[in-house]
Every structure is written in structure tokens, then in C-alpha cells.
Amino acid sequence: MTFRLGFVTGATPDKWARTWRERSKERLEVMPLTEAEQEPALRSGEVDMAIVRLPIDRDGLHLIRLYDEVPVVVLARDHYLSLADDVSLDELAEEQLVLPHRSGWTPAADQLAWPAMTEKDAVETVAAGTGIVILPMSVARLYHRKDVVHRPVRDLDPTTVGLAWAIDHDDDRTQAFVGIVRGRTAQSSRG
Template structure:
């Protein structure tokens, strides 16, 4: 388990564009005694951070080395092209890479998309970061293709974006070293997969002693219910069955001779 046994903690790395707030909120509700520390890391460094043990798990961009890391894909992002607000392509709701043929398309060194061939005109250099490329687009030089979350992260009032329908896409996953699947990692897996706190697949469940008490309580409740049910049936039967005196009176009346019937009487005395 991460940290000391007396004061465990959980460290979660995340890459730019990923918003972990919802999962962190659920963690804090379920694990109030285990603080969660967020580590913002560049996408290209996320694997090293996890491999070196600086974080217990990470919200990263695929692909990852599956011989080292486990990964649970969470979602795939829409790819967009970022342009000045007065660019011609803003007249369309979505565009294709062919629509960028006359534009310089920047590819920063921290690009997270895997291109077979970059569209548009080749740039003379590659900006160091996505933020640097955004500045160039804002200056009216070229366009930038990124996952939608990065376009939102670097939002500017003088820029906008449109979906690029035939561009590569980026997928986000929860990843961690395969040989370091701790109890806390399992807890976080349950959160991102939407399991409830009482899920049978989650780690948070009654301890054996508590489970035994629960089973005993349920058994006692069932026994009480059965006893109450049996008592109710006995009372109902008693209400239907007449008292013993009434049965005897009824039987005697039934066996007595009817009024007016001839009897044997006394024997006649001989003279």
C-alpha cells in the first residue's frame, strides 16, 4: 500500500487536458482518511513518472507499454483544428484534412496525435510546446490540430476550433505499473469504472467479523419471523377449532335418541 500503514496516501498523475475533479471528489467521499495528491505531468513524461514510483496511477494518453503497465481505456477525444476566428473554415461545422491544404499546420514537440502524414503545408520548425503553437496561431501564422480538451485548455478569445473528421484521435486511460496493483489502486479503478461503494467487485466491503455479525443478525431476524409466522398459524387454527366442551356437547347431542323414539323400558313383572 502506498505510504506508511499509519498514514496511507494515493498519488494520481494526470496529463494536460484531463479533468480528474469528478473522480477526486468521489475518492474524498469514500476515502476521507486517505488523502489523494494530484501530479500534473507532461504527456511524454507520464510513463516515466509511473515507472519510477512517483505516482501510484495516472490518467494518461494511449498508447502505453503494455508489457510494463496495465491500462483501462476511459474515453476517446474528438480531434479539432484551432484557427483564428476570422478563418475561412469557421463557416463550416466540421472540416477534413483536405480543407487545410493551404495552411501551415504546426506540430509541436509535445504533440499527442500519431500522424502518418501531417496535413497542410510543412512548417519550417516545430514549436516546443502546444502553448507555443497556440501563440503562433493567434498571431495569424498557421493552424494547430489537437484533441478537443487541449483546445479548451488553451482557450483564447481570438481563437476558435472545428472538429476535424478524418484526423487521428487520442484516447485517455487509467494506467499503473502492472506489478504495483495495490488495494488503493483497486479502489480508484472501482471509482473510474462507476462501481458503487457496495459493489461486490470493489475492495470496500464489510470485514469478515462484520460480515459474520450481519449474517447472524439476518439469521436471527429470519428465525424471529418464522416463529412469529408459526405462532400466527397456530392462533388462526385455534380460532377455527371449537373448544373441547363444545365438541363434547355436540357429540352427545348427536348420539342421544330423538324425542318420541321407542325405548326398551322396564321388563314386565310376571303375575
């Protein structure tokens, strides 16, 4: 039987997957998921557990908060704000936001009608010198290019990443993985 762990773009399950493989004879399949796919994959049983980016509907799910991610703005390398250590939303008010931000924030400037695009496509658009995108730092690092920079946005709340699984699938396997994530040794008991 295979244990399936989903992980949202930017999350890095490698350390936990390596520990699972050292401790368990059961095969582990690690599956990348977009934010739009994370909750349906959990609810359909496509994955046994998932490292998710909040918010998600917690009804019927267990969730352990893992860490917070800093929101960053991705800018063309030659953008004047690339010289700053961090930026505020006010400083971004006249920019073109090429991908809607999860908070609903939109610059004050009239926005172009951008086509739907992935986070990677958005970074490529920014690299061409057209607009900005605000992403969790891990996603900005994943799609980093030499022609863009990212800077923390100081007045946006961080994004929380967590480990989620269906309440009706809370079994020894999921608890073994929870133990790994929480740093329990192979010899320690759950408690």
C-alpha cells in the first residue's frame, strides 16, 4: 500500500519524506499540488495527507500549523523598488498586479485585464518588465530568475502552511507521519 503526501507549491516535504522512508517499509508517494487542488485532493482521498497553504475549510479535516511564510513582491531587477529592503502596499499602489493576490488587495491604479496565469507565468511576466506579483516567499524562491528580485511586503499578513488530513482517515499511518513532522524519534511514543 502506498502512503500519498500532497504538498502545495513552495512547500518542501523532503526532510519528512526522507525520515518516513528510513522508518517505514510502506512506499511514500509525494505529489505536488496547487492551492486550488490541495483541498479537493484531501477530500477526494487522492492524497492521504497534504502540506497546505491556509486558509482551507477545516470541516472534516485535522490541521497542524507548521510555519508562516512572509509575503513578498516580485519585481523586475531594474524596478526602482528593487533598491528597497522591504516595501509597503502604498508604495505598490501605482503598479500593475499581474496575478490577483489572495488577500484581495489591488493597487489603486487602473488595472489591465490580465489573462489567467500560473505563479510561474506571473514571474515570467514580471521579468519582462510588465507589472508585479505578490507571492509567499517560498513560491518566489521556487520560481526565482536572474532578472527579478523579491522584497518583503511589510503590511501584509504572513501566509500559514499546515499539515492536513481527513478526520475519517486518522489512522496509524497518518499519526506516524504527524510524529515525524513533530520531530518524534522512531523510539518515542505518541503523547
